[in-house]
Amino acid sequence: MRRAARSLFGRRARLRWVHLILGGALAMPYVLVGSVIIGPATGGTDVFGSFPLQLASFGVGLPLAAVTSLFPLTRPLEAAAVRWLCGVDTDRLAFGPARTRGEKGRTAGWFTLHLGLGGIIAGMSLAVPPFAVVLIVLPVVAGLRGGRLGLPEVLDHAWALALAPVAGAAMLVALAGCAAGGGWLLARWAPALLGPSPEGRLAAAEARAADLAVRNRLARELHDSIGHALSAIGLQASAARRVLDSDPEFVREALAAIEDTTRRTVGELDAVLGVLREGDAPGTAPAPTLAADLDGLLRRTRAGGQRVTATVDTDLEVLPALLSREGYRIVQEGLSNALRHAGDRVAVDVRIAVASGALEITVENPVTGPAAVTAPVSSRPGGGHGLRGIADRVRLLGGTMTAGPAAGSSGRAAGSSGPAGESWRLHVRLPMKGPA
Template sequence: MTASAVFLFGRRARRRWVHLILGGALAMPYVLVGSVILGPVIGSDDVFSSLPLQLGSFAIGLPIAAVTALFAPTRPLVSGAVRALSGTDGDALAHGPARTRGERARTAAWFTLHLGLGGIVSGMSLAVPPFAAVLIALPLFAGLRGTRLGLPAALGEGWAVALTPVAGLAMLLALAACAAGCGALLARWAPALLGPTARDRLAAAEARAADLAVRNRLARELHDSVGHALSAVTLQASAARRLLDTDPEFVREALAAIEDTTRRTVGELDTVLGLLRDGDAPGTAPAPTLAADLDGLLRRTRAAGQRVTATVGTDPAALPPLVSREAYRIVQEGLTNALKHAGEPVTVRIAAADGRLEITVENPLGTAPAPRRPGGGHGLSGIADRVRLLGGSAQAGAAGGLWRLRVHLPLRTT
């Protein structure tokens, strides 16, 4: 099928034709109102007996349609029809009701254009096909010739009869071209008249940015809490299995640590999932902080057989809650990396100086690198995100046979 045929008779063209027919149907009540107004003015009881009077009623009805389209709910209704039938990109159209005067005026302009073009195409769709069918059949049926059907007498004579099928087909093509052209015009003007304003686009961008920020924060929380728990539980279970027969006391401690780790992680997971469920109340498990759980974090890590030395040069309870929470996650991720890469002993240093909280996590480089997941992990990038949101700095890398994570967080978060 050629491009011209697709434009005239393709699926999109047919849907736009239906859209125009719906516009013509919507125009009929306004035409009836126009006829009620026009009839008494010209002193006629039968406005529809004359084509000029019908067109006059149509012309009176369109301004009335424009006035009714000024109501705010009109825009989402007509935008839905445009998305479904005109082939216009849905993102190019506004979703909410028209609020400002300019938005209402543009909606009214599009609605009037739709009803005007729809009324014209609907009238042509009713009148042209029967007349074209008569012209096509005229050479085959002599009874159709003459003036009984309102046809010119010349159509029943000579070469005119042979040319009437061509004229009938041309009329059908002209109708299809008119419908396709009007549908394309409506589709072209829809984004300009029904599309979101600059304020709408800004609000949508802000909403997407806020949603992305929430999703990233929840992803970091899941990665840090669940990732650390799985790494710790795996090593704790492995150590307990190796020492099951030789050190029952260590096995009991490891099992207790596994129970504590999983219980806490389930609580944190419930909190995050509660935030993801629309309408659900979030879980009640508090976000872990240095003041609340640093000792427990170190104890659970040591229960996995990891030697950890911690030096805390500041009172965790005196830290701002946001800094304490993010610092906890950073220390947790540093310990998780040490668990994964089997480098020990691990040294953790936390100190406050010059208005900053300094966190350092060091461990020797492992002799055998841990297997990497496809695409790598997200721990260090999560730390970088946390630090950047607080306006701090972070460095991580190998130096002198050690893997060192060093973070500076400002203590003033406002």
């Protein structure tokens, strides 16, 4: 019983009733225009004094409403009203103007349905409650009997007076039921008529996917750039502190490298944040590439005392711009991982070559302890996304990646102090032509 009462008189039912009455109010101008047409056409002088002529005017006005629904703001306004008053989820509605023929047709159908049902329910809401109240109070108000107010004389009988309050209450419940049913019908049809088309859903999904891809790429750029910079700065500062009194020249070089690293990272950070700030122009700092800054990357890494050897068996200038940029980030993250996990006392070997139509990048360093490098990056305290970020880049470029212990490596960096044949190797292979 309580559930039935809530469905007829609950908050949602009342809001949907208001939505229907708004539809009736919107229908009134069209009914007036229809009456101007119906009056001369039928010869009637009092259109609103005749119920059939009122219905005819209503029927003429609805097609006019369908035509005016092509106004661009109709769908956004109707969708907003449906969201607030009918309780339809936002993601099931389209709030932009109808552009295609199908969207315009569905909007016209919705507007006609809203005004049609709204006009009926609004008319009932005006006519039924006064009559129902009269029936309810008829047994106790003798002045309403005897044909007064145009009531039929049959209501003066004793049995009619006894049933009149029941009939009045039933009319009010029936009115609420009609309003609840009409509101439910509109809420049910709103997603189909005011919702996005399959093409619109696909376009929205593609836009969201593109936005997510951009944000993920920017997150990787920030992680790789700032993560490497902080690791390098920490290593350079630590090395400078250890030899502060004994080797002032090395300290000056380390401080210069920290300054250079900081300046470049701030420029890259500004460029990335410029993309994230809506309405701001992107930063002007160019994205680093292998061709433009590999030597600088190695120089800044070595400035902290890290022993890095690099072998480049290809002309970096002829690499595609995308491969050169992503390859730079992969080398940068490989060096960062070595700095974090192997320390500044271990040599790192970087090899870059083109073989069989693919760019191959290898970053390798000897293992100096049982868990110094073999633990994956994501398992270190505080988490981490280094290898995951590299894997995402490689996957998007259609390449392959392996990372882990490499026993018996013949390409270990010179001067390693770990056990013979034990090293940690990151190997990436990127096709020169791929899905990127």
